Amino acid sequence: MLIDSFDRVVDYLRVSVTERCNFRCNYCMPEKPFSWVPKENLLTFEELFEFIKVAIDEGVNKIRITGGEPLLREGIDQFIKMIYDYKPSIDLAMTTNAFLLKGTARKLKDAGLKRINVSIDTLNPKVAEEIAGKNVLKNVLAGVDEALKVGLKVKVNMVPMKSVNVEEIIDILEYSKQRGISIRFIEYMENTHAKAEIKGLKSPELLELLRKKYNFSDDGFDGSSPSHYYTMDDGYKFGIIEPYEDDFCKQCNRIRLTAEGNLIPCLYFDEALSIAQSIRSDDIKGVKDILKEVIKTKPEKNRWGTDDGESSTRAFYETGG
Ligand code: SAM
Ligand code: SF4
Numbered sequence: 001m002l003i004d005s006f007d008r009v010v011d012y013l014r015v016s017v018t019e020r021c022n023f024r025c026n027y028c029m030p031e032k033p034f035s036w037v038p039k040e041n042l043l044t045f046e047e048l049f050e051f052i053k054v055a056i057d058e059g060v061n062k063i064r065i066t067g068g069e070p071l072l073r074e075g076i077d078q079f080i081k082m083i084y085d086y087k088p089s090i091d092l093a094m095t096t097n098a099f100l101l102k103g104t105a106r107k108l109k110d111a112g113l114k115r116i117n118v119s120i121d122t123l124n125p126k127v128a129e130e131i132a133g134k135n136v137l138k139n140v141l142a143g144v145d146e147a148l149k150v151g152l153k154v155k156v157n158m159v160p161m162k163s164v165n166v167e168e169i170i171d172i173l174e175y176s177k178q179r180g181i182s183i184r185f186i187e188y189m190e191n192t193h194a195k196a197e198i199k200g201l202k203s204p205e206l207l208e209l210l211r212k213k214y215n216f217s218d219d220g221f222d223g224s225s226p227s228h229y230y231t232m233d234d235g236y237k238f239g240i241i242e243p244y245e246d247d248f249c250k251q252c253n254r255i256r257l258t259a260e261g262n263l264i265p266c267l268y269f270d271e272a273l274s275i276a277q278s279i280r281s282d283d284i285k286g287v288k289d290i291l292k293e294v295i296k297t298k299p300e301k302n303r304w305g306t307d308d309g310e311s312s313t314r315a316f317y318e319t320g321g
Contacts, residue, residue, distance in 0.1 A: 001059040002291070004298040012224065012254040013060045015048060016320035017076065018068040019259060023097050024133035025119075026195040027159055027188055028316045031133065042259045045079040047279045051257060052083055054287050062091040064117075066320030068259075071100040077111040084112025093117065095157070095321060099136055101143025105150045115153040117184075118144055120172060122165045131164065148179060156183045160201040169206065170213055177236050184227050184239035193315045203228070203242045210238075224253040243267075249301045255294060256319050263290060265298040267319060 002010040024031055043051075052063065063083060070076055084092060093115040094108070101116075108116075120140065122128050128137040147154050156176045160166055169185070176183040188200020201209075207230075210216070219229040219237070226248060227239030242248055256264040261276030273294050278286035 002295045004295050006298075006300050008250075008252055008298070009059070010253055010255055010295055010298065011060055012062040012064070013052070013055050014064045014066055014254060014256045014320050015052070016066050016068065016256065016258050016318065017045075017048070017070050017073045017079070018042070019315070019318045020072055021067065021069040021097070021317055022072060022099055022134075023069065023136060025097075025121075025131055026133070027131075027161065027198050027200075028194060030193050037260055041276075043261045043276060043279065045075060045082065047261070047276075048257070048259075049079070049082050049086075050279050050284070051261075051275055051287060051291075053086060054284060054291060056087050056090065058288070058291060061087075061089075062093070064093045064095060064320075066095040068317050068320070069097055069099070070094055071096055071104060077104065077107040080108060080111040080113050088112065091115075095119075096143075097132075097136070098140045098143030098147070100139075102139065102146045105143065105146040105152060109150045109152050113152065115155070116147055117155045117157050118147070119157045119159075120144070120175070121158050121161075122168055123171055123175060124168065127165060127168075144179075144181075148181075154179075154181045156181055157186055158183065159186045159188050160206055161188055162199040162201060164198070166201060166209070169209060173210075173238060182237060182239070184241055186241040187243060189243060189316075191316065192313050193317070202244065203240050206240060221247070221251055224251045226252070243302055249299075252298075255298070258318055258320075263294045264319060265294050266302055267321075268302040268314065269299055270314060271297060 004010055020036055083090060092113055094113055095117040098118040121131055125137045129135050144154060158172050160169055173183055185206055187202060188198060214232050216230040216232045219231055222229050226241050228242055229237055229239050231237050261274050262272040263275055264272040273290050275287050275290050278290060
């Protein structure tokens with residue numbers, strides 16, 4: 001079992017399989033210029049899988065594939081099958097922008113994927129184009145329909161932003177509710193890659209807005225999920241991810257692996273250790289030692305909002321969010 005210095009059990013690994021993306025969401029990526037990590041620096045699926053086996057053997061029981069956009073990486077369904085075959089009971093999930101999901105949802109489900117989280121920040125095609133830099137909404141919504149049809153569990157992620165999509169918060173909640181999908185609102189996290197003008201909506205402002213239309217109770221945190229949950233009178237639950245709040249990190253159970261092989265103990269911290277060399281030289285003991293070292297260095301709290309207004313330089317599209 002992996003236990004950090006603050007007695008938190010770490011059993012959740014997020015694996016970013018690529019930093020590349022077919023969207024340019026203005027809260028996540030700059031429009032240009034871009035210098036992607038050279039392809040030869042990326043770990044192959046076989047190399048990523050070598051690490052995943054070690055992590056599973058040490059107690060990881062939940063894996064989320066993310067990116068960039070994970071569906072851009074060819075053979076992603078075979079990668080999922082490798083993990084599923086190694087441990088079929090693993091909670092295997094993916095975070096995707098859903099643009100390519102319509103044609104792939106069935107393959108992903110058959111390979112062993114259980115759940116997907118999809119980013120839906122708007123239901124207005126023009127606003128979607130403003131956010132993502134291209135006309136994406138039709139494909140995204142078709143992807144969600146397909147995922148539901150093949151039996152994948154779906155969650156929606158929305159990042160509420162002032163003067164962009166605040167008016168749509170209720171619409172997106174209703175869209176999700178009608179489809180039996182749960183929704184999580186993610187507080188916008190400032191970072192140097194995002195468009196400078198973006199202003200996110202903090203949790204109290206969001207709750208005030210929702211209270212105008214709904215009654216709901218505060219359920220607090222549920223297990224190790226980073227979401228603060230609320231239940232509406234009709235039983236529908238929604239979540240808010242509030243990294244600026246004091247209690248956000250208390251139940252943190254996750255580490256992150258980037259496509260280059262950097263193992264990151266906390267989303268905000270720039271510290272990371274690379275497993276690439278050990279993996280490439282088949283040094284499994286070395287890989288285990290690095291994993292344990294990263295768990296040991298996991299900080300008690302993230303630093304969002306504590307650096308006197310300075311933004312993080314770590315890119316969401318690199319870490320996978
Ligand atoms: N491309 C996939 C997607 O968009 O779902 C997966 C990668 S994306 C980096 C993972 C999550 O990070 C998404 O839910 C996205 O909304 C979130 N995200 C990206 N930039 C963010 C920011 N500045 N603040 C809060 N959430 C952010
Ligand atoms: Fe791509 Fe996801 Fe970032 Fe949007 S949020 S640019 S879809 S990685």
